[in-house]
Amino acid sequence: MSSGRRKSDSVDPKDVPKAVVSRLSLYLRELHHLIAAGHATTSSGRLGQQLGFSDAQVRRDLAYFGHFGQPGVGYRCDELIGAIRGILGTDREWRVAMVGVGNLGQALLGYRGFASQGFKIVAAFDVDQSKTNRQLGGVPVFALDDLAQVVQDQRIELGLVAVPASTAQLAADRLVAAGVAGILNFAPVTLNLPDHVSHVGVDLATELEQLCFSVANRSSGT
Amino acid sequence: MSSGRRKSDSVDPKDVPKAVVSRLSLYLRELHHLIAAGHATTSSGRLGQQLGFSDAQVRRDLAYFGHFGQPGVGYRCDELIGAIRGILGTDREWRVAMVGVGNLGQALLGYRGFASQGFKIVAAFDVDQSKTNRQLGGVPVFALDDLAQVVQDQRIELGLVAVPASTAQLAADRLVAAGVAGILNFAPVTLNLPDHVSHVGVDLATELEQLCFSVANRSSGT
DNA sequence: ACTTGTGAAAGTGTTCACAGCT
DNA sequence: AGCTGTGAACACTTTCACAAGT
Numbered sequence: 001m002s003s004g005r006r007k008s009d010s011v012d013p014k015d016v017p018k019a020v021v022s023r024l025s026l027y028l029r030e031l032h033h034l035i036a037a038g039h040a041t042t043s044s045g046r047l048g049q050q051l052g053f054s055d056a057q058v059r060r061d062l063a064y065f066g067h068f069g070q071p072g073v074g075y076r077c078d079e080l081i082g083a084i085r086g087i088l089g090t091d092r093e094w095r096v097a098m099v100g101v102g103n104l105g106q107a108l109l110g111y112r113g114f115a116s117q118g119f120k121i122v123a124a125f126d127v128d129q130s131k132t133n134r135q136l137g138g139v140p141v142f143a144l145d146d147l148a149q150v151v152q153d154q155r156i157e158l159g160l161v162a163v164p165a166s167t168a169q170l171a172a173d174r175l176v177a178a179g180v181a182g183i184l185n186f187a188p189v190t191l192n193l194p195d196h197v198s199h200v201g202v203d204l205a206t207e208l209e210q211l212c213f214s215v216a217n218r219s220s221g222t
Numbered sequence: 223m224s225s226g227r228r229k230s231d232s233v234d235p236k237d238v239p240k241a242v243v244s245r246l247s248l249y250l251r252e253l254h255h256l257i258a259a260g261h262a263t264t265s266s267g268r269l270g271q272q273l274g275f276s277d278a279q280v281r282r283d284l285a286y287f288g289h290f291g292q293p294g295v296g297y298r299c300d301e302l303i304g305a306i307r308g309i310l311g312t313d314r315e316w317r318v319a320m321v322g323v324g325n326l327g328q329a330l331l332g333y334r335g336f337a338s339q340g341f342k343i344v345a346a347f348d349v350d351q352s353k354t355n356r357q358l359g360g361v362p363v364f365a366l367d368d369l370a371q372v373v374q375d376q377r378i379e380l381g382l383v384a385v386p387a388s389t390a391q392l393a394a395d396r397l398v399a400a401g402v403a404g405i406l407n408f409a410p411v412t413l414n415l416p417d418h419v420s421h422v423g424v425d426l427a428t429e430l431e432q433l434c435f436s437v438a439n440r441s442s443g444t
Numbered sequence: 445a446c447t448t449g450t451g452a453a454a455g456t457g458t459t460c461a462c463a464g465c466t
Numbered sequence: 467a468g469c470t471g472t473g474a475a476c477a478c479t480t481t482c483a484c485a486a487g488t
Contacts, residue, residue, distance in 0.1 A: 013435075014439055017478080019479080020479095021436075022428070025431045028431075029411070029425070030412065043446090043448090044447075054480080055447090056480075056482075060449085060450085060480075062448095062449090069447075069448050069449080070448075071447050071487040072447050072448075074448080087435070088431045088435045089434045089438030096430075103329040114426070114427055116427075158437070181437045181440070182433045183433075189251070189255070190248065190252065198433055198436040198440060204335060204336070204424070206247040207424050208316075208341050208406055209247045209310045211380065211404045211422045212311045212312055212316060214422075215311070215379070215403045216235075216310075217235040218418065239456075267469085278459055279458070279459080282458075282459085285470090289470085291469075291470050293464070293471080294467080294468050294470080295468085
């Protein structure tokens with residue numbers, strides 16, 4: 001309806017591989033670096049090389065969504081940035097709530113990287129009364145019991161869960177009941193959520209374990 | 223040489239799919255929850271159901287590394303925990319350095335979840351003189367210039383990079399020069415590292431973008 | 445001359461379905 | 467009966483290699 005491409009150019013987004021979408025984010029990130037470095041255009045080869053992918057992979061990934069390059073020339077960085085943001089949905093502002101204002105929650109409230117990609121944390125919540133009714137990192141902190149009300153008033157669509165594992169499912173349930181469409185979960189548990197709510201989990205200990213495995217298994221003799 | 227399994231039981235760890243290793247971490251996490259809930263044993267079906275995987279997937283993943291279950295019974299939770307920790311390499315302590323003690327760095331220093339999996343942050347580094355020569359979250363903070371010395375003295379093997387994007391490559395270079403074997407990078411850049419150093423990247427904005435895409439593309443009418 | 449976009453081939457990961465053990 | 471471990475079938479993803487566009 002909006003971005004001027006024919007239906008037949010692109011595939012139903014629902015059956016694009018998850019891996020493709022995550023590379024899209026990396027392309028976007030790299031394109032910003034390229035523009036900052038003064039490049040107006042790039043090619044699949046260059047983009048891939050900087051990220052450790054093949055040129056074919058880059059072209060194939062983009063081909064899921066349309067025709068963004070010019071044969072013989074490559075891709076215009078600013079144009080491709082716009083296209084990828086349109087695909088990811090980050091070409092508009094997303095209003096976000098943070099649940100849990102402990103160590104990690106506070107750090108995320110102060111993190112500038114979200115705002116630059118269109119994510120605006122407009123409210124935070126915590127059970128601890130000593131933290132509520134003031135601002136942290138420029139974001140007002142409310143009592144957990146106000147969640148449903150604030151989420152509706154502020155038209156919040158996404159929730160970040162940064163509470164301990166033991167209360168993460170509860171926090172998520174409240175967010176779902178309040179009507180958010182997606183949850184980013186930092187607690188080390190697998191959330192049980194209804195199908196209509198999207199979710200992504202980030203577990204820092206898990207990531208360290210991946211690293212650990214790959215270190216422990218670097219080229220052992222033959 | 224150490225854990226008592228025949229060579230032929232398991233595959234060369236270097237050609238185990240990345241996805242399998244990341245699920246291993248989730249199995250481990252879930253097994254801890256099961257034990258806390260009083261279960262001594264579990265089955266591939268139950269484990270998979272709680273994480274959203276098929277029973278066959280769970281069995282196949284574990285089969286890369288050996289025979290851990292008993293037909294007709296399932297898996298003993300404590301035994302499987304031990305086995306997975308052995309595979310991941312988290313059955314011993316890993317000494318870790320943190321580079322960058324801003325918002326995110328400080329939050330991670332205070333995060334208890336690392337210690338419980340065997341990761342011990344023993345030193346932190348920052349350019350900001352006002353932060354050095356004191357403790358944060360029980361961890362001593364040094365000047366960046368002391369990095370090589372401290373990493374060697376403290377026999378540090380892993381580095382966490384939590385500095386801004388603009389200085390992340392530099393921080394990583396210093397860690398590599400000091401001899402760390404792996405890097406977990408929180409900065410939104412792709413690091414260029416020598417092959418003998420393992421690395422994993424975690425970009426919070428990227429994760430939010432994944433969520434965003436999946437929300438924006440939830441079942442649009444046929 | 446250079447680079448895209450894409451069929452076809454190759455490679456990788458997942459699921460099925462069942463023999464075999466408890 | 468119930469569950470594991472695994473060969474074989476299937477599905478998915480990546481790479482190759484080249485026709486077509488600038």
